[in-house]
Amino acid sequence: DDPVAEHVKIVVVVLAGTSRGSRRADVS
Secondary structure, three states, X not given: OOHHHHHHXXXXXHHHXXXXXXXXXXXX
């Protein structure tokens, strides 16, 4: 488990969700 990778992933998801809601659905 890499805490940095986890943090980066969360940040990317959050930023993508803020920019476009559809992006979040695409990730899921």
